[in-house]
Structure formats: structure tokens, C-alpha cells
Amino acid sequence: xxxxxxxxxxxxxxxxxxxxxxxxxxxxxxxxxxxxxxxxxxxxxxxxxxxxxxxxxxxxxxxxxxxxxxxxxxxxxxxxxxxxxxxxxxxxxxxxxxxxxxxxxxxxxxxxxxxxxxxxxxxxxxxxxxxxxxxxxxxxxxxxxxxxxxxxxxxxxxxxxxxxxxxxxxxxxxxxxxxxxxxxxxxxxxxxxxxxxxxxxxxxxxxxxxxxxxxxxxxxxxxxxxxxxxxxxxxxxxxxxxxxxxxxxxxxxxxxxxxxxxxxxxxxxxxxxxxxxxxxxxxxxxxxxxxxxxxxxxxxxxxxxxxxxxxxxxxxxxxxxxxxxxxxxxxxxxxxxxxxxxxxxxxxxxxxxxxxxxxxxxxxxxxxxxxxxxxxxxxxxxxxxxxxxxxxxxxxxxxxxxxxxxxxxxxxxx
Amino acid sequence: xxxxxxxxxxxxxxxxxxxxxxxxxxxxxxxxxxxxxxxxxxxxxxxxxxxxxxxxxxxxxxxxxxxxxxxxxxxxxxxxxxxxxxxxxxxxxxxxxxxxxxxxxxxxxxxxxxxxxxxxxxxxxxxxxxxxxxxxxxxxxxxxxxxxxxxxxxxxxxxxxxxxxxxxxxxxxxxxxxxxxxxxxxxxxxxxxxxxxxxxxxxxxxxxxxxxxxxxxxxxxxxxxxxxxxxxxxxxxxxxxxxxxxxxxxxxxxxxxxxxxxxxxxxxxxxxxxxxxxxxxxxxxxxxxxxxxxxxxxxxxxxxxxxxxxxxxxxxxxxxxxxxxxxxxxxxxxxxxxxxxxxxxxxxxxxxxxxxxxxxxxxxxxxxxxxxxxxxxxxxxxxxxxxxxxxxxxxxxxxxxxxxxxxxxxxxxxxxxxxxxxxxxxxxxxxxxxxxxxxxxxxxxxxxxxxxxxxxxxxxxxxxxxxxxxxxxxxxxxxxxxxxxxxxxxxxxxxxxxxxxxxxxxxxxxxxxxxxxxxxxxxxxxxxxxxxxxxxxxxxxx
Numbered sequence: 001x002x003x004x005x006x007x008x009x010x011x012x013x014x015x016x017x018x019x020x021x022x023x024x025x026x027x028x029x030x031x032x033x034x035x036x037x038x039x040x041x042x043x044x045x046x047x048x049x050x051x052x053x054x055x056x057x058x059x060x061x062x063x064x065x066x067x068x069x070x071x072x073x074x075x076x077x078x079x080x081x082x083x084x085x086x087x088x089x090x091x092x093x094x095x096x097x098x099x100x101x102x103x104x105x106x107x108x109x110x111x112x113x114x115x116x117x118x119x120x121x122x123x124x125x126x127x128x129x130x131x132x133x134x135x136x137x138x139x140x141x142x143x144x145x146x147x148x149x150x151x152x153x154x155x156x157x158x159x160x161x162x163x164x165x166x167x168x169x170x171x172x173x174x175x176x177x178x179x180x181x182x183x184x185x186x187x188x189x190x191x192x193x194x195x196x197x198x199x200x201x202x203x204x205x206x207x208x209x210x211x212x213x214x215x216x217x218x219x220x221x222x223x224x225x226x227x228x229x230x231x232x233x234x235x236x237x238x239x240x241x242x243x244x245x246x247x248x249x250x251x252x253x254x255x256x257x258x259x260x261x262x263x264x265x266x267x268x269x270x271x272x273x274x275x276x277x278x279x280x281x282x283x284x285x286x287x288x289x290x291x292x293x294x295x296x297x298x299x300x301x302x303x304x305x306x307x308x309x310x311x312x313x314x315x316x317x318x319x320x321x322x323x324x325x326x327x328x329x330x331x332x333x334x335x336x337x338x339x340x341x342x343x344x345x346x347x348x349x350x351x352x353x354x355x356x357x358x359x360x361x362x363x364x365x366x367x368x369x370x371x372x373x374x375x376x377x378x379x380x381x382x383x384x385x386x387x388x389x390x391x392x393x394x395x396x397x398x399x400x401x402x403x404x405x406x407x408x409x410x411x412x413x414x
Numbered sequence: 415x416x417x418x419x420x421x422x423x424x425x426x427x428x429x430x431x432x433x434x435x436x437x438x439x440x441x442x443x444x445x446x447x448x449x450x451x452x453x454x455x456x457x458x459x460x461x462x463x464x465x466x467x468x469x470x471x472x473x474x475x476x477x478x479x480x481x482x483x484x485x486x487x488x489x490x491x492x493x494x495x496x497x498x499x500x501x502x503x504x505x506x507x508x509x510x511x512x513x514x515x516x517x518x519x520x521x522x523x524x525x526x527x528x529x530x531x532x533x534x535x536x537x538x539x540x541x542x543x544x545x546x547x548x549x550x551x552x553x554x555x556x557x558x559x560x561x562x563x564x565x566x567x568x569x570x571x572x573x574x575x576x577x578x579x580x581x582x583x584x585x586x587x588x589x590x591x592x593x594x595x596x597x598x599x600x601x602x603x604x605x606x607x608x609x610x611x612x613x614x615x616x617x618x619x620x621x622x623x624x625x626x627x628x629x630x631x632x633x634x635x636x637x638x639x640x641x642x643x644x645x646x647x648x649x650x651x652x653x654x655x656x657x658x659x660x661x662x663x664x665x666x667x668x669x670x671x672x673x674x675x676x677x678x679x680x681x682x683x684x685x686x687x688x689x690x691x692x693x694x695x696x697x698x699x700x701x702x703x704x705x706x707x708x709x710x711x712x713x714x715x716x717x718x719x720x721x722x723x724x725x726x727x728x729x730x731x732x733x734x735x736x737x738x739x740x741x742x743x744x745x746x747x748x749x750x751x752x753x754x755x756x757x758x759x760x761x762x763x764x765x766x767x768x769x770x771x772x773x774x775x776x777x778x779x780x781x782x783x784x785x786x787x788x789x790x791x792x793x794x795x796x797x798x799x800x801x802x803x804x805x806x807x808x809x810x811x812x813x814x815x816x817x818x819x820x821x822x823x824x825x826x827x828x829x830x831x832x833x834x835x836x837x838x839x840x841x842x843x844x845x846x847x848x849x850x851x852x853x854x855x856x857x858x859x860x861x862x863x864x865x866x867x868x869x870x871x872x873x874x875x876x877x878x879x880x881x882x883x884x885x886x887x888x889x890x891x892x893x894x895x896x897x898x899x900x901x902x903x904x905x906x907x908x909x910x911x912x913x914x915x916x917x918x919x920x921x922x923x924x925x926x927x928x929x930x931x932x933x934x935x936x937x938x939x940x941x942x943x944x945x946x947x948x949x950x951x952x953x954x955x956x
Contacts, residue, residue, distance in 0.1 A: 013908035054913035275921030
């Protein structure tokens, strides 16, 4: 047996014979010719590269903009202490190619947004091991947008994995056939935020003291510097400021670890959960490409804190999804309400998770968050009642940094 | 406060889950892996990374070319060398703090000639080991209270079984521990609640009274009037009105009143789990071999029967709530102090028990007593079924259970419905539990697995079918319950161990081992099947 076929013994029974649970279009050869993209070379990414390489995939690409941090080493097993500071994508790719002969891994040390649709269309399938909602929304919108119903080759399945502590999920997105990432945005747990008035006036928890330091005090002292959660001098300054605040109010529990946790919004992550979710994603990729078995339809969640529990179900498409559906928002609102109040209502809508929405009517810009001169020019509109700005039933366009594409909003006065 | 050291930084993301004492427990653990298969090394990878003390790989095989296809911890240069040594070397690279040992020997020899070898380990993982040796080993480990994890990866099917006489958990990590003692306030708490004079408060002040105070005062008023706690619907509405009356002076937002109304009938009495733990005969039969858990449980019981007046020790945690800073911090201090007092009382009983047992006073540190008291309402004891019982009494209990399970009653731990639909038939995966047993009896009979070579597939399907039927008949189960498609699916797999399935199993098994070693979170009781075709799983107790 030559090294190029070293993996075959563990998979050949399933590739050389079909069976009752195989899909139609059983196509084992595709495994060796297709090109796969892995987004993220972190906790899930390291696992995915190993799994895909040992499943017989030979041409794998990987994108990651991050460098290796010491806190990655408890699970990102392709990295060593001496790799700290280097590109995750590059170190991971080299490790895999050294260990598994005959598998080519092409790294890209940069952002997914650096690449265009031409780049993404070269892949048979895309697997995401990301920790950011924004990046997922971007890649989802890009890949779903590439699909042309007239041309089946433009259909690029996305397999998406995610973990948090002892919980995780894997899912398959078949653009226009299954729910897309945007369809299920409401399922995302929003990062915990605290009301500013609590932070400023009535702190109770150590977290309130830390937010006081990072949200209110830091910008006053260092208006030109963004907080870097990995810079110990930044964390120490925030810690000391939070400790002073805590002392003043007699609040216990402010620590270095909590400060870093709150500032960076750290989510616990362990090797075992990553292993489960990544292997599940790779298993789905293997089945989709070869059709050697039925595959996940289309969402599996796993929780391990109380026994072992998985739930598998088909997540349904959302008709008014802003990416794969006909997104339109209808809003009933009093004409006396101000534009600012309308914006606040929009920000609360769980299905869109807007951060800083800008609004345009057909005729003019109502409020633009950027650039600064436009923000300044449109700011006057914020306190005006809606009836002075728009007519009943008028259609507005919303754009937002969180929104992959623009959204149509119809406002009805009540 | 200094920046954390390198080790704390390295383990930061897991310490946020199981904390330093959980980490310490991992670092005291010695894991034995039988067979350095793909599944086995994936399990160890996920244990070496978080930092166990040591692992040992027991394997008599030389590395074959085929191993390179599914095992990440081998290289081309490994072929022909000892598999236990080769995988151990590459696994050790993952974490310098973990000790790795290898023993090149056929596990069967050790099991037959030197069972005491297995005594040195905290936990034993048997990967791809079958019946005869497995049962001999499991009987020995059971006697010595060493947990045994049995794992099989077979085509698209993963199987896992845990066996140890008993596993106890103090920290099950419930989402939140809310113990407010509203229905039975202690003195300091009532005094604090009564110190508020609502009549002189401004709207702002009223809107910042912690809801605990609002509830205690309203309950006090209700009791004065009725002499008991609200029970009927009318009384409950009346009680809610008492809360709402206090709201009249508030002109702005009333978040604290909303919180009060939604928590109005929150009580804290011992859960059924805790109650049955307190009734366990282990408490009345304490001896020198008793674990800390049962000694603490006895101290807890004495507390409840005396100072506690039927109540558990106060947990001492206060959830966040709308409040001004001073009231919140004072309230927090009141609960904390009471919790400390209760811990001290429990600790007194504990010292007495330790003394009677002839154990040193410091054998259970105060920190552990505190954790026990805080989690007293969420304790968990799992009494497993032994593997030997499962196999040897198959015709009675196993047969009965299997029949039941195959028909309808798979343990659905939580009923989790999405949009009202439970979309997968969970029962079907138990079929694969039966079929894993069936391929093993096929092996016993023919000394090979079905369908390993293409030429055997067609002929092996009826042979495996016969093995399955014999097995089911032996258990007293209707042999027609297993469909031909499922049998064909096992033959098709040809006993292959795909890397992806090995990795899924590696993650799941490591997760359960971590729960057992740290004594935190609740491990599986006792069997699990993962179906890698439709990506569903089933948990059942057999």
C-alpha cells in the first residue's frame, strides 16, 4: 500500500460498497478531487483540518486572521508554546502537511472579507469553525448570494460548528434549500450587557465595576486607544480602576480573570467539546461529498452538562429572512414618536440584531451613522417626530454594520 | 493583583468551567488506555490537553500501514514499531506537564495473569476490547471501585458504556442557585426587611428596593392577616395585590416590582434527589472506607434535623436584582453570613463524625464543606449497573429491558421540542446497541468480523442476521424487531474505524471522563449510542 492511500482501510468499506443508508449519487471518487475551505484555524479549525485530512480530502484551504495565544494551547493541539505569536492558519497548515503525507493545506493569514466571490466559488464545500457572529453572517450572506438556481455548480454547502463550554452545535446550510445562518439569528444568545445607569450610579456586581472602568473611565483617560484584551497593561489598568470602584461600594469579587473575561467577552472552551462538534462537521462533509450515507438534516445540538444529550432537527427557513428570503419589516408606530425612538425599537428586534442602524427614505438620508460629516448633518433629525420626516406607509432602507445586506422597512402610522 | 502565571493562562478557558479544585482533581488522575486505536488516542488527546497527571497506553500491537489512515498520533516512520510507544511519544508533545507511559503487551495477558496491574489507575478506558477479557477486567475494577469506560467505534456507530459501583457529584452546575428563604426568613433577614420605611421613600428610592424586601414585607403583612402563607388562587392574588400597593408611590419604571411579582412563590425545599440521598443507607453505615461525600451527607443530615429545623443550610448566593448599591450589598452580606454560620454548624457535626470514625480532623477541608453546603440541593448520586450483571443476567433483566427499550421506552432525558415537533425517532438507535453485541457474537463464532472483505458481504448478511436472532432469542426478545437494513448496514461497515467517528467518540468519552475525574457535572448513566448517519444519539440505562 502506498502512502497516498494510507487512509483507505478505515473508510474503504463505506466507499467501495453502497448500502441501505447511502444516498443516491454515491460518488466516492469526489473525495480525492474536491477542494474544501475551512474558515478558522482555532479550536474547531485545528480539529477540522486533522479530521478532513484523515478522511481522505487532499486539497484543503484554511483562512484565519488570528495569531496564536497561550490560552489557545489547552485545546488547539496543532500549536506549541514556541508558536505563540505566529499565524494560526500557517502553523496549522504546516503541521498537517508534515503529519499526513499527500494532503495539501493552503493557508491564508487574513480576513475572510479580503476574499471575493470568485475565490469562494472554487470550493466544493465550506466549513466554518468561527467564534464570531459577525463573521458567520458575512460568509453566510456571501455564499448564499452566490447561488444561482439556473446553475447547480454555484450551490456551495456551508457546514457550521460552534461551542460554548460543554455545549455545542453543528449544522448544514444548503443555500435556498435549508435555513441559512441569518434565518436562525434569534437562536444566538446575545452577549450580556448592563444598563449604563446601573454602571454609573447603582453598581451591585463586580461586573458593573469592570464595565465602569472599561466603558466609562477608559475613554476619558485614553480617548485615542482602543482596549486590547490581550495587553496585560490594559487589563491591569482596568482591574485597578474596577477595584477602586468596588472598594468604594463594598463590592466583592473583582479579579484579573473576571476583568479579562468581561472585557474580552470570554467564552469557556475545552478540547472535548471542540472535538465532538468538529468531528461531527467533518463527518457531514465526508458524507455530503461522497454520498456514502444520508447526512444531518440539518441541525444537531449537543449538551454535556447533564448526561449526554443531542437533539437533531430540521431548522426551518424563515420566509422574511434578510439573506435568503424576501426580507421586509413592517412596523406600526405612532407618528408622534421621534426618529431616535424608531431606531431604538429597531435595535430591539431580535431577528436582525442591529447595532448602529442608518436609515434612508427614497428621497433623503434620515440618519446616517457614518461618515462623521453625514452623521453630524443628519443628527438633527433624531429628535424630530416621524410625521415631519416621512409619510404614512413609506418604505425606508436600513443599513447596519451587523446586516450583511440592506433591509426594507415599511412604516405605518397608528 | 498580579497577572496570572503561565499555567493559569494556558488553562484559562477551562478553569472558567471547573475552577482550580476541578483542575487539581484532573492533575491527580492517572488514566489507562487499553489499545492505542484511533478512538483511544483521540480520547487521550482530549485529556492530555486539559492536563491530567499521567496516561498509560497498554497495547501489544505493532503499527500497521492501516493505522496511519485513521490515527493522527502515528507517522510513516512508526510503521512496524510498538504502537503503544509510538502513540505515547506523539501524545506527550501536546502538554509538557503530563506524564506519558507505554506498555507493549497484549492486554489479554495482563488481564489473565496480572490483574493487580490495573489497580494503579484512577480510571480505565477499554477501546475495542471484547467480551471475555472485558468481563474479567470489569469484575476486578468494579470490586476496586475504579471506573471503567467501554468504547467501540464501528462504521458509523459509536457505543459507550460507563461502569463503576457509585459516582457522587457535589457540583452539578445548575444554571443558578437561588435560595432566598422567603417562606421561612431567618432573624437577620426579617430585621433587615423591616428596617425599610416605604412611607417616607421617594419614587426613586422605592424603585430601588430589592424585590426580596418587597416580598418579605408583603408576606409578613399577609401572614398577620391570614396566619399562614398564601395557598389558594384567591389568596395568591391577594398577596400580589399587597405587593402592587407598595408600587403606588413609584412614578418611573417598576422593574423591582416586576421581579417581585414573578418570584412571588419561589420556595426552597429539598429536591427529591437530595431527599433520597439523605435516606441512603451509606449514611447510617459510615466506616473508614466511606468517601467524603457520604461523611458530609451525614453531617448535613444532622444539621437539617437540628439547627436547620428541616431546612438545608443557606446557599449564601444572591442573584442580581434591581436595587441600590447599599441595600444589595447589605442583603448579600446577610445571606453570606448566614451561610457561613450554617457551614460552621455542619462542620461541627462533621468534626464529631470524623472523630468517631477515627479520621483526622483536617481530612475534609472547610472549603469542601462550603461547596457541599452551597450545593446541598443539587447533589447527585449515580449507582451504576455492573457490566457483568448486564452480560450474565442477560436473559432476565437485560432481555426485559431491551425488549422494553426496543418497543418504546428509551430514556428521553429532557423532552426538548422544537416548534412542537420531536423529529427523530430516538428509539431506533438502540437497535445498534443490539447489533454491536451481534457482531461480537459473530466474532466469537467465526473469529472475524462480518464484511471485512468485499467478497464476504453478501454471504455475511444472513450469518449476522442469524447471530442477531440468536442473541435476541436468548434475551427473550422478539427476534423480528431488527430490520434487514440495519444488519446490512453493519456488514457494509466491515468493522472499519473511520477517523471522524473515532474523533466524535474521542470527544464524547473524554467529556464523560472529565466529569467523572473532576466530580463536577453529571456523567452518563449508563449507555450511549451515536448514529453517525443521521447524526442522532440515544442515552439509555441498561
